[in-house]
Amino acid sequence: MITLFDIPSTLGVPWSSNVWKTRFTLNYKRIPYKTEWVVYPDIEAVLKKHNIGPTGTKGDGTPYYSLPAILHVDDATGEIKAALADSFHIAAYLDKAYPDTPRILPEDEEGLQEQKAFADGLLWDMMPLLTIMFKAVMPVMNEGSREYFSKARAMNLYGVYGVHRLENIPYGEEERRVLWKDLEVCFGKLEEKVARTDGEGVWFKGDRITFADFVIGGLLIWMRTILGENSEEWGRVSAWNGGRWGRFLEGLKEYYDTAV
Template sequence: MAATKENPIIFYDLHDGKGSSWSPNPYKTRMCLNLKGLPYRVEYMLLSEVEHKLKELGVGPTSDTFPHYTLPVIADPSSDPDGNPTYVAESFAIAVYLDEKYPAPKYPVIFPSGTRGVQHLLVNQYLPSLVGSLIPMLFPKLPQILDEQTMDYLRRTRPPELLKPLPEEEETKKWEDARNKFIGVAKSLDFNGEDSFIMGSQPSFIDFAFGGAFFLIEKIDGARMKIIADGKWGNYWKRLQEIEGNSSQVD
């Protein structure tokens, strides 16, 4: 049974205490659902609520290391009217599931033919070092966008240095280093043409992974985002925002 507006996919996302999404990982799944045009309804929870809620749903851990329970998770309706939904956790696994359950040509593909392996490599081996360079600047500013309950949870469960602001001079240098890394990636993407995505002419999972980083930067520091996402990245981010804006979310 395919998801319908009357019986949509349930997409579990994190909210900031004010009802707005903020995390780059669920962003990837939101974009996959929008790309495919699959109807979905969002159920939000706070970061501190994730483990309890997923255990309650019967969803297993996604990692052997802390945090063991993470979002995104989706619940795909059962083909049996009286059956339980299929729960899928972790953004890459969700994308694979969606391509297999809702295949082309009826639905756009998240992984163009022959790219699943290389996208997994990029997301798990290359992108973490690029995005990791942003963490020292972004995490100390999370109190600007998150509620106090979430911040209390982060202070209790994350290393204190992760949330400690950098000296201004060091922060400026790290932002410049990060910008240069993105410029380097953009030069490689130029070989695909002016309006290309990373895998070619169509958006795919790796684009949503890059987009998740941009999404968080813009949430925390919109002025900095304009510096990072200038030129090619600015055009790229605009096209990703169009996919986000063409949402298949239902109330």
């Protein structure tokens, strides 16, 4: 059985865009799994407990531990078959470990690097989204995670300016207006990027789903979950670019199973 480590919230449903990349991958491949919920301050200790390594380095040079992560244990023998983090590396492992399931990463190096570059760069290409969503996530953040999240994400975004908590980031009507206007531009650029690879279908590579589509899907379901499916904000996003993003997420609907 595979255990997927995820971050809880008061909503009682998965919300993390990064973890959704792996949920989509598991659901698309129809691989059974269960979820273990881990609050932000406990992520490092839990991953170390299972010998799951860091995914990067913090600004102070210490290891950075993050989710998603999976633990794959053989049900019959109890043997640990895999223990790893990072949605891209998990996808590569699942393609190899389950060769009879639909493959989501290309086998050629050029295609593989294209997918990785897209996955690594999407959120950073949408910087306005981070402020919008980090502020929106705070009210629904599990109590055990809220303090950690506020400090860590403020440091990610504005630490260089001396802002150490998300609550201290200016977010009045004018700031929101500018951020949403800038975000629409970002989605327009995403539309152009996807369109350049889009053949006959809606997906990143045309008529076949690849990991890049789960990267986009993770971002969109994150927004819809936190902003609210019936909110004015999500309605705005889903209608941008001729309604592409609402249709895009609807196209992934059969892979929403959450295995909580």
